[in-house]
Amino acid sequence: MYLCEIIMRKLSYILSIIFAAIAFSCTTGDNDGNKVYDEDVIAAVDGVELRIADVMRDMPTGMSGADSATFMRMYVDNWVLNRLKMKRAKEVLSSSDDIERLVEGYRQSLMMRQLDQYYIDQMLDMEITDKQISAYYRAHSAAFKLDHNVVQGVVVKTPKSFRNITTLTTAMRNSAKAEDWAELDAMAEKHSLGVINMTSQWVSYSDFLSNLPTERSRSYNDLISKSTVQQMSSDDAIFYFIITDRALKGEIAPLASVESDIRRRLYAERRDQVVKEYEAELKRESVEEGRIMVRDEALLKSMSYKPEASEPAATVRDAEESIEEEDVVITDTASTK
Numbered sequence: 421m422y423l424c425e426i427i428m429r430k431l432s433y434i435l436s437i438i439f440a441a442i443a444f445s446c447t448t449g450d451n452d453g454n455k456v457y458d459e460d461v462i463a464a465v466d467g468v469e470l471r472i473a474d475v476m477r478d479m480p481t482g483m484s485g486a487d488s489a490t491f492m493r494m495y496v497d498n499w500v501l502n503r504l505k506m507k508r509a510k511e512v513l514s515s516s517d518d519i520e521r522l523v524e525g526y527r528q529s530l531m532m533r534q535l536d537q538y539y540i541d542q543m544l545d546m547e548i549t550d551k552q553i554s555a556y557y558r559a560h561s562a563a564f565k566l567d568h569n570v571v572q573g574v575v576v577k578t579p580k581s582f583r584n585i586t587t588l589t590t591a592m593r594n595s596a597k598a599e600d601w602a603e604l605d606a607m608a609e610k611h612s613l614g615v616i617n618m619t620s621q622w623v624s625y626s627d628f629l630s631n632l633p634t635e636r637s638r639s640y641n642d643l644i645s646k647s648t649v650q651q652m653s654s655d656d657a658i659f660y661f662i663i664t665d666r667a668l669k670g671e672i673a674p675l676a677s678v679e680s681d682i683r684r685r686l687y688a689e690r691r692d693q694v695v696k697e698y699e700a701e702l703k704r705e706s707v708e709e710g711r712i713m714v715r716d717e718a719l720l721k722s723m724s725y726k727p728e729a730s731e732p733a734a735t736v737r738d739a740e741e742s743i744e745e746e747d748v749v750i751t752d753t754a755s756t757k
Contacts, residue, residue, distance in 0.1 A: 463496045465503035470496065539698045540691050553682050557675050564673040564681075569625035569644060573663040575632065576604075577614035580658055584611070589649040592662050595619075619664050622677035632659050644668075700727070 463470040475495050483491060513519065557564070574592055582588075584607070591604040601617070608615045616631050629640055633654035643650060644666055652659045667674050706712045707724040714720040 462492075463500055465500055466507060468503060470499050536695050540694050543694045543698070544687075544690055546687075548683050548686050552686065553679055554675065556682050556686060557678070561672050564678050566667055566669050566671055566673050569641075569669050570622045570667050570673070570677055571625050571628050571644065571663050572619050572622060572665040573628060573661060574604075574619060575616040575628075575659060575661040576608070578611070578658050578660065580653075580656065582611060582613075582658070585660075588613075588660060592649050592660065622667070622674055625666075628661075628663070632661060633657075700725075 458471075460472040461469045462472055462475065475492060478495065479488065479491055509519075574595065576588065576592060578588070588604075588607060591607055595601045595604045604615065607613060618628065625644055632652050634640060634652070644663060647663065649660055649662045651661070665674075667677070703712070703723040704726060707720065712720070712723065714723070
């Protein structure tokens with residue numbers, strides 16, 4: 421107890437120096453019957469006191485004397501303003517009870533969300549396998565119809581003086597077909613060619629075209645179906661490109677292009693399932709312990725219901741059983757054709 425008094429006296433002394441430096445003074449009382457405040461009270465509004473310990477609790481560590489003084493002044497100013505605004509709000513607003521009800525509702529909602537997150541952190545299985553992704557994709561393929569064209573391909577930018585065109589186009593076709601980039605990489609390094617490799621990811625056709633000197637007023641839909649090396653020219657360069665794969669608007673999106681979306685969906689489903697299971701368990705335990713009184717017998721019975729062990733939805737389970745090992749690889753898009 422004595423040690424605490426010493427610490428508080430030191431804090432009071434330090435803060436008194438800070439307040440003196442910024443010309444801050446607090447009322448300590450007078451002889452006319454006004455309230456006399458303790459030394460550790462640094463502000464008050466309508467009898468509600470702000471103490472040194474309150475400010476010190478929120479003050480960041482490692483502040484210099486000048487920074488501490490600035491923080492103190494801003495803290496006290498905000499505290500006083502907040503107290504005044506709350507009092508005025510109660511006077512002006514027609515129903516402070518409604519506000520209190522809303523605040524309490526928000527507080528309860530926040531606590532319940534934190535409780536949900538606690539159970540999610542404790543119980544959620546984060547591992548999502550390629551097989552599970554493939555199964556979900558097959559079971560919900562209709563949900564992945566494309567609303568735009570997507571492609572894979574290669575773009576190579578060359579100077580107009582470049583003459584080794586046959587070797588370049590052959591290397592582009594070979595790299596796209598066999599995924600052997602050694603020849604094309606060697607040419608790009610030797611001749612300072614600009615290569616954009618989009619064969620390992622699906623991009624929208626418009627994004628693919630953004631790498632080429634296209635004209636805004638022209639449609640390039642006729643190029644998407646061609647599997648040969650094509651070219652476009654700008655003032656100072658020639659662009660060679662090949663579309664190695666494509667999926668058109670209205671078709672089912674390639675699995676690799678929606679993998680991240682499926683992962684998010686599976687995670688969300690598991691998260692919701694965790695919350696539902698712990699909520700059901702909480703109600704069931706409370707019914708068994710006699711903590712719940714519900715006059716609706718059917719509702720009370722549903723609260724005490726214990727389901728069988730959960731299992732995947734039938735459509736997903738059937739899809740999982742039909743998947744062979746060679747079909748599990750996410751980057752394999754052969755099944756989407």
